Amino acid sequence: MAAADELTFHEFEEATNLLTETPDAATTSRSDQPTSQGHVAVAVGSGDSYGAEDEVEEESDKAALLQKQQQQPGFWTFNYYQSFFDVDTSQVLDRIKGSLLPRPGHNFVRHYLRNRPDLYGPFWICATLAFVLAVTGNLTLVLAQRRDPSIHYSPQFHKVTVAGISIYCYAWLVPLALWGFLRWRKGVRERLGPYTFLETVCVYGYSLFVFIPMVVLWLIPVPWLQWLFGALALGLSAAGLVFTLWPVVREDTRLVAAVLLSTVVLLHALLAMGCKLYFFQSLPPEHVTPPHQAASLPTNIPLSPTLPRSMAPS
Amino acid sequence: MAEAEESPGDPGTASPRPLMRDLKAVGKKFMHVLYPRKSNTLLRDWDLWGPLILCVTLALMLQRDPADSEKDGGPHFAEVFVIVWFGAVTITLNSKLLGGNISFFQSLCVLGYCILPLTVAMLICRLVLLAGPGPVNFMVRLFVVIVMFAWSIVASTAFLADSQPPNRRALAVYPVFLFYFVISWMILTFTPQ
Numbered sequence: 001m002a003a004a005d006e007l008t009f010h011e012f013e014e015a016t017n018l019l020t021e022t023p024d025a026a027t028t029s030r031s032d033q034p035t036s037q038g039h040v041a042v043a044v045g046s047g048d049s050y051g052a053e054d055e056v057e058e059e060s061d062k063a064a065l066l067q068k069q070q071q072q073p074g075f076w077t078f079n080y081y082q083s084f085f086d087v088d089t090s091q092v093l094d095r096i097k098g099s100l101l102p103r104p105g106h107n108f109v110r111h112y113l114r115n116r117p118d119l120y121g122p123f124w125i126c127a128t129l130a131f132v133l134a135v136t137g138n139l140t141l142v143l144a145q146r147r148d149p150s151i152h153y154s155p156q157f158h159k160v161t162v163a164g165i166s167i168y169c170y171a172w173l174v175p176l177a178l179w180g181f182l183r184w185r186k187g188v189r190e191r192l193g194p195y196t197f198l199e200t201v202c203v204y205g206y207s208l209f210v211f212i213p214m215v216v217l218w219l220i221p222v223p224w225l226q227w228l229f230g231a232l233a234l235g236l237s238a239a240g241l242v243f244t245l246w247p248v249v250r251e252d253t254r255l256v257a258a259v260l261l262s263t264v265v266l267l268h269a270l271l272a273m274g275c276k277l278y279f280f281q282s283l284p285p286e287h288v289t290p291p292h293q294a295a296s297l298p299t300n301i302p303l304s305p306t307l308p309r310s311m312a313p314s
Numbered sequence: 315m316a317e318a319e320e321s322p323g324d325p326g327t328a329s330p331r332p333l334m335r336d337l338k339a340v341g342k343k344f345m346h347v348l349y350p351r352k353s354n355t356l357l358r359d360w361d362l363w364g365p366l367i368l369c370v371t372l373a374l375m376l377q378r379d380p381a382d383s384e385k386d387g388g389p390h391f392a393e394v395f396v397i398v399w400f401g402a403v404t405i406t407l408n409s410k411l412l413g414g415n416i417s418f419f420q421s422l423c424v425l426g427y428c429i430l431p432l433t434v435a436m437l438i439c440r441l442v443l444l445a446g447p448g449p450v451n452f453m454v455r456l457f458v459v460i461v462m463f464a465w466s467i468v469a470s471t472a473f474l475a476d477s478q479p480p481n482r483r484a485l486a487v488y489p490v491f492l493f494y495f496v497i498s499w500m501i502l503t504f505t506p507q
Contacts, residue, residue, distance in 0.1 A: 078410075081411055082411050082413070084411075085408075085411040085412050085413075086413075087482075087485070088481040088482055088485075089481060089482060089483070089484040089485050090481070092485060120408070120411075120412070120485060123408075124408075124488065124489060124492075127489075127492065128492060131492065131495070131496055131499075135499055138499075138503060153505065154387055154388075154505070155378075155387060155388040155389075155500070155503040155504070155505065156387075157378075157387065157388050157389040157393065157500075161393075
């Protein structure tokens, strides 16, 4: 967060300096294009001087606010965490849309987060994904039982725990590792600052959103369609991650950049595959044992506890 | 308990009276949940007895058969408890972090009391399941659970939505939706052995 704040503060200084020299100029800041010194480009255009003054006043208000925000409360206070939930409904929906449609030029962090990452999105998207996984996984069992009554239906509540733990670990530990790695490389390279930890968590969290409709569509029991949806969703999600990481990583050597990006994509693919294989196993017809309760319901035929599962989770 | 008049241990007072008063307060709040109106009773005189009773009842009815194998089967008693209370605390924290002006225990109280329709749905489902399986059985249970789920959501948003600024209302209400959805799912997939 400190690196981003320093950048905006410098932008303001250079902008006012340049504006005083050329009052008819309009300032645009492009952080994606490498400029020699600062990150401000001045385009002398036909904008009103009144409009430029207005912008200067807005900038000064923003700078004053930024100064106040720089005295952040300590991490043990409630207000510290409240600053990570400072988003409106429209902003969250906007960020979700941005993650669903990644574009090569639009960096998710710079374009949508705009240095104001939030924790609401990642947390609740992970929660939703975990529950949707468990619920739809159970639903496929129900649908499979409709087709083949010999399959034993059970609520499989333990899958909720597994889903929750795995999704949350992925969405928080992988960004931690990535952030640590990028900071280490920044120490080596000393170029463009990497993203803060929260921004990385945000990128990962919002990129998991596309898996939610994918998981719901996996209810359709057509195998090639499931792989197609999986590939599509993985492509969108991984593309968003790659486009966001590219500006930070391209400063580095080719080898490191290639290895990092391919690791990110690979981990994402492993998550998608793991979800598919663990929650949506296509069940072979189980062998049937005679019911041991006289009052048992006719369609729920109890089975031996060890079921042949080819991809047993650890 | 945030009762208006706290009568401290007075040696002369007979002990059943505060209990009756508490039970009446809980019952009154049950009525407010079943017929949600914009009243302040749930918020002003919050208590956690009602949610505790409801949670224990629900967990007792939902818990798995001890004969079930470890891998399959429904939730344990403790799992239901954890989901309800941990879920309610998380939603309350979320609401407060988004800038809502409702207190911690008031929000817990509202969320806990609004489980009442789903507990009623669980009772009905258990009765319906005694009649034996079948598609009609399932459709009846599905209908009951959906209606009670909608009732829970309407009741809780009637109490909680006003405490949020309007541009964040959806953000605060969505986790409530997810919470009751998960509970409804557990009720719907309950299969006795």
